Amino acid sequence: MRTPRHDTPGVEWSPSTEATAPMGPDRSQPEPYPQTCPACGGELGIDGYCLTCGQKARSLREHYELEPVSWLAGVCDIGQLHARNEDALMCAAQGDRAVVVVCDGVTTSQDSDLASMAAAKAACQVLWTNNPQGLGTPASRASAVAAVITQAVAAANEAVIDQTDPASPNSAATTIALAVIDGSTAYCANVGDSRVYWLPDEGEPQQMTKDHSLAQDGMDLGTGRAEAESSAMAHTITKWLGRDATDISPNMATLDIDIAGWLLVCSDGLWNYVSEAADLRSTVVPLVADQPTARQLAARLVDWANRAGGHDNITVACARLQGHDCDD
Amino acid sequence: MAIFTSMVYQNEFLADGSTDVNAIVRISCSEAGTAGQTGVGDVGEIVIVDTSASMGLVNLQAAKDAAMVAVDTILDGTYFAIVAGNHRPYLAYPRVTSGPGMVRMNPTSRAEAKRAIGSFRADGGTAMGSWLLLARSLFRSIPSLVGKHAILLTDGENHNESVPQLDASIRQCLGEFQADCRGIGVEWQVSEIRKIAQALLGTVDVIPSPRELPRVFHDLIARSMSRGVPDAQLRIWAPQGAQTLFVRQVSPTVEDLTHRAMPINPLTNAYPTGAWGDESRDYHISIRLAAKAVGTEQLAARVQLATGPSILTQGLVKAKWSADPGLTAQISAEVAHYTGQTELAAAIQEGLAAHSSGDDVTATQRLGRAVQLATQSGNEEAASKLGRVVDIADAATGTVRLKRDIDKADEMALDTASTRTTRIRG
Numbered sequence: 001m002r003t004p005r006h007d008t009p010g011v012e013w014s015p016s017t018e019a020t021a022p023m024g025p026d027r028s029q030p031e032p033y034p035q036t037c038p039a040c041g042g043e044l045g046i047d048g049y050c051l052t053c054g055q056k057a058r059s060l061r062e063h064y065e066l067e068p069v070s071w072l073a074g075v076c077d078i079g080q081l082h083a084r085n086e087d088a089l090m091c092a093a094q095g096d097r098a099v100v101v102v103c104d105g106v107t108t109s110q111d112s113d114l115a116s117m118a119a120a121k122a123a124c125q126v127l128w129t130n131n132p133q134g135l136g137t138p139a140s141r142a143s144a145v146a147a148v149i150t151q152a153v154a155a156a157n158e159a160v161i162d163q164t165d166p167a168s169p170n171s172a173a174t175t176i177a178l179a180v181i182d183g184s185t186a187y188c189a190n191v192g193d194s195r196v197y198w199l200p201d202e203g204e205p206q207q208m209t210k211d212h213s214l215a216q217d218g219m220d221l222g223t224g225r226a227e228a229e230s231s232a233m234a235h236t237i238t239k240w241l242g243r244d245a246t247d248i249s250p251n252m253a254t255l256d257i258d259i260a261g262w263l264l265v266c267s268d269g270l271w272n273y274v275s276e277a278a279d280l281r282s283t284v285v286p287l288v289a290d291q292p293t294a295r296q297l298a299a300r301l302v303d304w305a306n307r308a309g310g311h312d313n314i315t316v317a318c319a320r321l322q323g324h325d326c327d328d
Numbered sequence: 329m330a331i332f333t334s335m336v337y338q339n340e341f342l343a344d345g346s347t348d349v350n351a352i353v354r355i356s357c358s359e360a361g362t363a364g365q366t367g368v369g370d371v372g373e374i375v376i377v378d379t380s381a382s383m384g385l386v387n388l389q390a391a392k393d394a395a396m397v398a399v400d401t402i403l404d405g406t407y408f409a410i411v412a413g414n415h416r417p418y419l420a421y422p423r424v425t426s427g428p429g430m431v432r433m434n435p436t437s438r439a440e441a442k443r444a445i446g447s448f449r450a451d452g453g454t455a456m457g458s459w460l461l462l463a464r465s466l467f468r469s470i471p472s473l474v475g476k477h478a479i480l481l482t483d484g485e486n487h488n489e490s491v492p493q494l495d496a497s498i499r500q501c502l503g504e505f506q507a508d509c510r511g512i513g514v515e516w517q518v519s520e521i522r523k524i525a526q527a528l529l530g531t532v533d534v535i536p537s538p539r540e541l542p543r544v545f546h547d548l549i550a551r552s553m554s555r556g557v558p559d560a561q562l563r564i565w566a567p568q569g570a571q572t573l574f575v576r577q578v579s580p581t582v583e584d585l586t587h588r589a590m591p592i593n594p595l596t597n598a599y600p601t602g603a604w605g606d607e608s609r610d611y612h613i614s615i616r617l618a619a620k621a622v623g624t625e626q627l628a629a630r631v632q633l634a635t636g637p638s639i640l641t642q643g644l645v646k647a648k649w650s651a652d653p654g655l656t657a658q659i660s661a662e663v664a665h666y667t668g669q670t671e672l673a674a675a676i677q678e679g680l681a682a683h684s685s686g687d688d689v690t691a692t693q694r695l696g697r698a699v700q701l702a703t704q705s706g707n708e709e710a711a712s713k714l715g716r717v718v719d720i721a722d723a724a725t726g727t728v729r730l731k732r733d734i735d736k737a738d739e740m741a742l743d744t745a746s747t748r749t750t751r752i753r754g
Contacts, residue, residue, distance in 0.1 A: 040568075047644070052595070054567030054617075054627035 031059040061085055061113065065295060066317075068093040072181075073295035074100065074317030075302045079269055080310030082107070087267045087313035088116040088174075090124035098181040099127040100317045103156070104194050104267040106173040106240060115160040115172030119241055122159035126152035127180055138185070142254050145180055145187045149252060152178065153191060157241040157248050164243050173242035176250070177209055179265050184257040184324035189250040192237045193268055194315075196253075197277055199284055200261035200323075205277040208263075210251045212239035229275055235268070259323040262288070262297065269314030270305045294318045330360045330557045330604065332633050334643035337662035341648050341655040342619075348573065349615045349628040351645040352662040356608035361556030363603070364406050369474030371558060372407035372430055373549065374463045374505075375399070378482040380414040383450040387483055387512055390538030394545035395445045398479065399438055401549040406433045407473060409466045410441055414452030415488040417462035420444045429466035455488040456480070456524065457497030464504045475558030475603055476505035479548050480524065481541075484515045494520070498527045506530050506602045508548050511744075512538060514736040518743040526583060529602035534740045555603035557635060562599040563592060564613060565630040571616040572629075575599055578666040579610035581747040582673045601633070610751075612666050613645060622649045662752055665705060669749040672701040672710060676746035680717075680739060683730065692718070692730055700726030707750045713742040 033048045034057055042052030049056055058078070062085050067073035076089040086105030091098065103120040105112025130148045134140035156176055164171045175192025188196040190209035193216075199205045210216060214236045218228035228234060241248055255263075262284065264270075274280045287300045301316045338351035364371035375398045377391045395410060402408050407430040410421040421444040422431045431437050459480065467476045486494055501507075507528035509521045512535045525532040535541055562585070566572055575597075577583040589597035601609070615628045629645040650656050679694030695718050702710040703723040714720070716738040718728040 049627040049630075049644070050567070051565075052568050054570070056625040056627070 031061055033057050033059050061117075064089075065299070066091050067295045069098070071294055071321075072098045072100065072317070072319040073293065073298050074102075074265070074315065075295075075298040076315045077269075077302045077306070077310075077313065079313045080306055082313055084113050085313045086113040086116055086174075087269065087315040088113075088120040089315045089317060090120040091317060092124055092128040093181075096181075096183045097131070098319060099124055099178070100181075100265045100319065101127070101152075101156075101176065101178045102194050102265045102267055102315050102317060103177075103241075104175040104192065104269075104313070104315070106175075106237070106242075108170070109173045109242065110165065110168045110170045111163060112172045112174060115163045115242065116174040118159035118163045119156035119174050119176060123152040123156040123176060123178060126155045127178065131182075141185075142187065145182075146252055149178065149180065149187065149189045149250060153189070153241070153248055153250050157245060160242045171243040173240040173245070175237060175267075176241060177265050177267075179208075179263060179319070181263065181319055181321065184321070186255040186257060186263055186319075186321070187252070188255060189252040191239050191241060191248055191250045193235070195264075195266055195268075195271055197264040197266070197280055198255055198257075198261060199264065199277070199281045200259045202259060205281040207277045208253045208255055210253075211237070212251070213237050225276060257321050257323045261321060261323070263319040263321055264301075265317040266301075267313060267315040269310070269312040270301060270316050272312060273305055273308040294320050330366075330640070331358050332356065332604075332641035333358075334631065334633070334641040336631070336643040336645055337660050338645060339656075339658050339660045339663075340646040341650045341652070341658075343653070343656040344622050344649060344651060345619050346649070346656070347616050347619050349617060349645060349647045350660070350663045350667075351613050351629070351631075351643075352578065352660065352666055353611045353613060353631040353643040353645070354579075354608055355562075355611065355631075355633050355641060355643075357557060357604045358606050360554070360605045362403065363475050363553050363555050363558065364403065366556045368558060370405075370407055370470065370472045371475035371477070372409075372467055372470060372473045372505075373398075373402050373552065374409045374411060374430070374466060374476075374478040375545070376411040376413055376459050376463060376478055376480040377445075377448065378414070378454065378484070379412045379418075379448050379450055380452055380454045380484060381450050382454075382484045382515065385450070387538050388448060388450045390512070390541040391481055392445050392448055394481070394541040396442050397542040398545040398549045399433075399441045399445070401546050401553070402433050403553050404433050404435075406553070407431065407470050408433050408437075408441070409463075410445060411459055411462055411466075412448055413454070413456065413459035413462075415455045415458075416452070417455070417458045419462065419466070420448070427469070429469040453488040454482065454484050454486050456482060456486050456520075457489045457494040460497050460501050460507070460524070460528075463507075464501050467505050475555070477552040477555075477603065478505055478507045478528075479545065480507050480509045480521075481545075482509070482511055482516055482521065483513045485517050486520055495523075498524055502527055503600060508532075508552075510535050510541075510544060510548075511740070512541065514740060518740050522744070522747075529600060531581070532744050534737070534744050536737055536741065551605065552603070555605040557604040559635065560601050560604055560640070561634045562601050562611065563596055563630075563632040563634050563639070564599070565596045565632070566615050567617070567627065568595060569618055570628065572597065573614035573616055574612070575614075576612045576666075576670065577601075577609055578612045578669060579608075579749050579751060582670050582749055583747070585611075598634070610662075610666065612663070612670070615645065617647055620647075620649050622651045624649050665752040666749065668701050668705050669707065672698055672705065672707065673746045673749075675701065676710065676714070676742060680743050680746075683734070683739075688730055692728060695730070696726035696728040698726075699723050699728050705750060709745055709748060709750075710742075713738070713745050717742055
């Protein structure tokens, strides 16, 4: 068995204020920007405009990339049409263990950009700091991890509620999709319609998560995917995190990784353009021909979705996993 | 503490390949406080009265009355001096020959100043440059002054100095103090006085009747006393490689500031704006950028108001290149309005200059254009003053005929009013 080699711990990145704001969200802080101008390398003003060439830089909320280890990275991007980025991505990794969380704030709810970020941070924190081993058997391990995932989703839900202005009639809401990677096992979970895909180098690609959406309900009743996902109500989610959520129990699945491949955690900003797992692999195959890093692949998929229209915010996290049968 | 705010009016969308960004930036000041009483330093007022022989009994008496009203209006504690000017400059009050040339206003100095003013006699010629230089020296003799304002009254041409002499004196006074200038009668040159007022960040106007002089002086001093921010700069940052095409104040009056640029750093220029009270002023900024790809957004200018090192407000002028003609074809209503007001001022001044040089064809054409612009933009003051110089056949097309006997006073009133603009309607 071969495990990927990594030596950097998870990132500590804080895009906005802490997730507790008793009077509702705090937007008083300026948006964070990169250190230097992407266009000319000059110093950026606090408003994001370069102090030399004047070009507007994207804020770190509009576009950021995380790469805690070389085999796991993600890109969170505003897309082409939305005014702000309501997706959020958090991840942490060390050795062959990693945690990835993607949240997609519901556009029609208030402050969902803050809510999704708070949720992703809270869930990532719980998942990363709790590393249960169970009684040693895979089954007891899986149930111990499931308990942590349930705890993480609950923490994310609390974080969303804390970000919600108590007076808001339109309280913040977000989806969540997450993966806990531990050696050659990946534990996946979701609430709402953000997804985890497994794209093995050979064999059947699969969508590891099952959406909570009207489209999925339609598919469960026998409607074809293409028809279900193109209906007017397809994007209506039936579960979410937030003050008015009634059921936050996630769908969960465990993946035993026996062959090398890519694990993808993404928001619908990507899968809107390629939903079926087999189609997603067809999209990925030409993008990995030159054996890119995880960060390069995530960036390429975000670019691809942006070129396809970028109608929604786009988040893609990619993990390059070596199966336990691999021997190199 | 004064509060400054700014508003930017522009269409930030540029068509593919376009380079020029135009914006109107409105800077407003509130809670300015009273001059000399905001804790930033002392202020000084100098009243300069033409006492040349041409003033005659009536105008001189009006000038004395007005100067006394000015002394009454200057607030206690303010440093002040009275200058009587003919072909030489005289310090009428305080009666000192060296040392500090200004004293603080109090009941005693006020009474003494009035007695000094009462002894003015009309005599001699006119050398305004020398008056300005005396005022400069007087202001400089009080190091604690942070606000310096003068009012200058004259009735005639600057006979006793050459044009280069006057210009040299004006240059020496740049940035030293502000001066509002008034002319009485019809023997003075509007262009000469306007040159002084513009350089010294003041206003120019004609006083048609000596009776109005005391009220005018009262208003000028009162306004100066209400300017609690003694000195502020407009600062404009433009990106590397950009060219500042022009910087103009466009409201309340048109004043081209482009040539007044003082570099602060390689990308920032400062322009003088003088003292501020509770008021707002509009600036038209025009910047040329290198064209960028469609979709690019950049800053074309940061427009700031600063006192000393403090930036009090900032407006951002932006450029966004777009392929959508629905976005790029619109011209900001404010930009269009003030472009018209600037052309109106130029048309009036060019028309009057052509008329005085005997070129009635150009005069008719330019004043006709002015009538058209004044009517379109709702500048009623300009329209009514134009109506005293030309007969208007059709305001919409600018068809006019010069009046046969143009009253010199009407011509001067039109000339001095030419730079006053209106705000956009609605």
